[in-house]
Amino acid sequence: MESLQHRTEENSPIIKHGDNVRNPFKPTAAFIGASWFALLTGVVGYCIGLWNASMELNEKGYYFTILLFGLFAVISVQKSVRDRAEGLAVTDLYYGLSWFATIAAMVLLTIGLWNADLARSEKGFYAMAFCLSMFSAIAVQKNTRDAKLIDDKEL
Numbered sequence: 001m002e003s004l005q006h007r008t009e010e011n012s013p014i015i016k017h018g019d020n021v022r023n024p025f026k027p028t029a030a031f032i033g034a035s036w037f038a039l040l041t042g043v044v045g046y047c048i049g050l051w052n053a054s055m056e057l058n059e060k061g062y063y064f065t066i067l068l069f070g071l072f073a074v075i076s077v078q079k080s081v082r083d084r085a086e087g088l089a090v091t092d093l094y095y096g097l098s099w100f101a102t103i104a105a106m107v108l109l110t111i112g113l114w115n116a117d118l119a120r121s122e123k124g125f126y127a128m129a130f131c132l133s134m135f136s137a138i139a140v141q142k143n144t145r146d147a148k149l150i151d152d153k154e155l
Contacts, residue, residue, distance in 0.1 A: 026150040027143040035139035042133030043067070049125055055116075062112060067130060070105035074134045077102050078141045106134075 046067055050060045076098035083090045109130055113123045 023150050025146065027146050031139075032143045032147070035136055035143055038132060038136035039140050042129050042131075042136055043071075046126065046129035046133060049122070049129065053118075053122070055118075059116075063109075063126065066105055066109050066112065067133060069101065070109070070130065070134055071137050073098060073101035073105050074137050075141045078138045079145075082142070082145060 047064070050063055053060060076094075080090045080095045080098050084095070109127070113126060116123065118126075
């Protein structure tokens with residue numbers, strides 16, 4: 001697959017509709033909005049669930065920290081994978097640590113929920129809100145990076 005950085009005006013498939021010019025590699029406003037909406041829905045839902053939960057404050061802190069750790073980890077994975085795909089230097093140490101952190105966040109949430117004294121529906125809620133947050137954080141990071149790359153090329 002050809003990197004976006006190596007595109008020239010001759011081989012760039014820009015779609016022209018009248019005076020409107022749109023690069024097909026730039027994410028649409030609808031996809032950007034849907035990604036942000038999913039991220040906010042997952043994070044806010046997870047946090048509201050924690051706020052209303054009948055668990056000790058240290059347990060709430062554990063689950064909140066796992067959410068923040070997981071969000072950072074998946075963004076780091078997305079960045080390092082994308083950098084490698086575009087031929088940018090990423091050390092094996094950073095690449096491995098970002099994957100380790102992502103897997104660790106998922107394992108820690110799983111262990112925490114497995115051993116928690118919560119109803120199965122609550123456990124499922126936290127797991128689904130966490131997964132929605134992780135996936136949408138990757139999409140938001142991808143959209144941000146794509147839009148920045150395209151905007152830099154159009155200048």
